[in-house]
Amino acid sequence: MSNLTSSAEQFDLKVWLTFIIPSLIGVFLFMTPVPMDGAMTIPIAVMAKAVKTAVASYIDLLITVIICTTGVLSLVMKLFKPATLMKSAILKHLFDVHWLWVVIRLFGMAFIILTVLSLNNPDITSALPAPLQSVYTGITSENTGGLVLKDLLPVLFSVFILAGLLLPLLLNFGLLELVGTLLTKVMRPLFGVPGRSAVDCATSWLGDGSVGILMTARQYEEKHYTQREAAIIGTTFSAVSITFCLVVLGQVGLEKLFAPFYLTVCLAGVVAALIVPRIPPLSFKKDVYIDGSQPDPHKERVPHDKNILTHALHVALNKAKHSPGFVGTLKEGVHNALDMVFAVLPIVMAVGTFALVIAEYTPIFAYLGKPFIPFLELLQIPEAEAAAQTIMVGFADMFIPSILAAGTIESDVTRFIIAAMSVTQLIYMSEVGALLLGSKIPVNIFELFIIFILRTLITLPVIALMAHWLVG
Numbered sequence: 001m002s003n004l005t006s007s008a009e010q011f012d013l014k015v016w017l018t019f020i021i022p023s024l025i026g027v028f029l030f031m032t033p034v035p036m037d038g039a040m041t042i043p044i045a046v047m048a049k050a051v052k053t054a055v056a057s058y059i060d061l062l063i064t065v066i067i068c069t070t071g072v073l074s075l076v077m078k079l080f081k082p083a084t085l086m087k088s089a090i091l092k093h094l095f096d097v098h099w100l101w102v103v104i105r106l107f108g109m110a111f112i113i114l115t116v117l118s119l120n121n122p123d124i125t126s127a128l129p130a131p132l133q134s135v136y137t138g139i140t141s142e143n144t145g146g147l148v149l150k151d152l153l154p155v156l157f158s159v160f161i162l163a164g165l166l167l168p169l170l171l172n173f174g175l176l177e178l179v180g181t182l183l184t185k186v187m188r189p190l191f192g193v194p195g196r197s198a199v200d201c202a203t204s205w206l207g208d209g210s211v212g213i214l215m216t217a218r219q220y221e222e223k224h225y226t227q228r229e230a231a232i233i234g235t236t237f238s239a240v241s242i243t244f245c246l247v248v249l250g251q252v253g254l255e256k257l258f259a260p261f262y263l264t265v266c267l268a269g270v271v272a273a274l275i276v277p278r279i280p281p282l283s284f285k286k287d288v289y290i291d292g293s294q295p296d297p298h299k300e301r302v303p304h305d306k307n308i309l310t311h312a313l314h315v316a317l318n319k320a321k322h323s324p325g326f327v328g329t330l331k332e333g334v335h336n337a338l339d340m341v342f343a344v345l346p347i348v349m350a351v352g353t354f355a356l357v358i359a360e361y362t363p364i365f366a367y368l369g370k371p372f373i374p375f376l377e378l379l380q381i382p383e384a385e386a387a388a389q390t391i392m393v394g395f396a397d398m399f400i401p402s403i404l405a406a407g408t409i410e411s412d413v414t415r416f417i418i419a420a421m422s423v424t425q426l427i428y429m430s431e432v433g434a435l436l437l438g439s440k441i442p443v444n445i446f447e448l449f450i451i452f453i454l455r456t457l458i459t460l461p462v463i464a465l466m467a468h469w470l471v472g
Contacts, residue, residue, distance in 0.1 A: 045159070115148075171222075175199070180197075209431070223293070227285050271462050395429060396429055425459070
């Protein structure tokens with residue numbers, strides 16, 4: 001107690017209030033469950049839904065302008081490097097990117113223009129040459145580009161705006177330092193990541209995985225996570241929210257099994273989190289920061305004259321003491337929001353649409369699923385052949401496996417397994433994968449595909465065992 005008092009005496013009331021008030025607001029907004037429409041969510045998600053509703057009449061146009069602006073300015077910056085634009089730090093950061101991202105942004109611009117044209121002029125298809133009609137329809141249909149534009153991007157836009165503005169409440173005033181210090185003894189030996197990653201996980205679990213990725217990316221850029229830690233957290237702890245689990249389970253008609261379903265998802269997720277970071281490609285990631293510098297090996301050590309609670313409080317209050325203040329926090333929030341809106345939305349449009357086109361109009365994912373048939377039969381999963389076709393399609397979009405299962409599979413056990421598997425696979429290119437690729441977290445699309453396969457192979461036996469026990 002004397003240590004705690006001594007530590008507290010180093011900071012005045014202003015510092016304590018700077019730590020407590022923003023942190024409590026952040027916890028309320030991002031981590032406090034609240035009921036909404038018969039399900040549990042978090043206040044930031046409620047606010048995001050309100051923003052989405054408020055701008056619903058023109059959100060398609062707004063998103064189209066954002067993605068087209070990003071594509072055009074990225075190309076202009078790359079080709080001409082205009083001095084006026086290059087002098088602005090924020091514009092240079094947003095639009096002076098690698099050629100690979102310029103090309104992907106241009107694809108996103110092309111896809112969204114075609115989709116908007118299709119939605120506003122349904123008869124335009126007939127005016128095209130015959131060879132182009134199928135291509136145009138494939139890109140712009142309600143299950144591909146139309147789905148990304150109408151269903152996914154408005155949600156991401158509203159989440160990015162609010163989460164970007166308000167995330168500094170969690171990041172800048174000591175909360176992560178407090179939680180991180182207290183939980184490092186748990187998170188580091190089990191998962192090889194700092195204790196502060198538990199906040200990323202909780203935010204994703206209660207609210208939205210995209211917010212968790214935003215938090216992870218921002219902390220990686222600020223050198224709180226190494227390359228290895230950011231890759232692990234982004235691909236392992238940006239979990240699917242409880243709300244989305246309800247949606248998936250409802251799609252396969254098993255809402256009554258939510259408790260055993262979520263128990264299964266949590267257990268399988270923990271098993272994957274214990275194993276996947278310890279094998280390639282995540283185990284090959286370097287333990288260096290974004291700029292190549294080495295982390296301090298003593299950073300997480302508790303001083304001899306303090307217990308862990310005293311040290312955690314001291315670190316948190318010290319962070320609050322050196323916080324950027326209201327203006328600095330607001331500036332950082334605006335930067336976060338612009339970064340996600342302009343950098344990530346075009347990537348989601350391009351990669352998400354492309355992945356959905358492959359899933360919808362080609363047999364590629366069905367062929368990739370065939371090798372899983374013997375594995376599913378070994379696990380005694382009913383209707384193994386039909387189930388195998390849903391396994392790989394989850395890489396394109398998390399919701400598609402449940403849609404397929406609802407229409408073709410009779411067995412409750414198999415539908416339960418497919419729904420749980422689609423959630424625990426975690427890496428899907430229509431959102432999480434595209435968000436990771438659009439961030440600075442050091443993972444590429446090949447590594448994401450390998451991680452997706454590994455998570456499938458590791459979680460499937462756990463899910464099958466639980467399904468046979470709880471449902472069969």
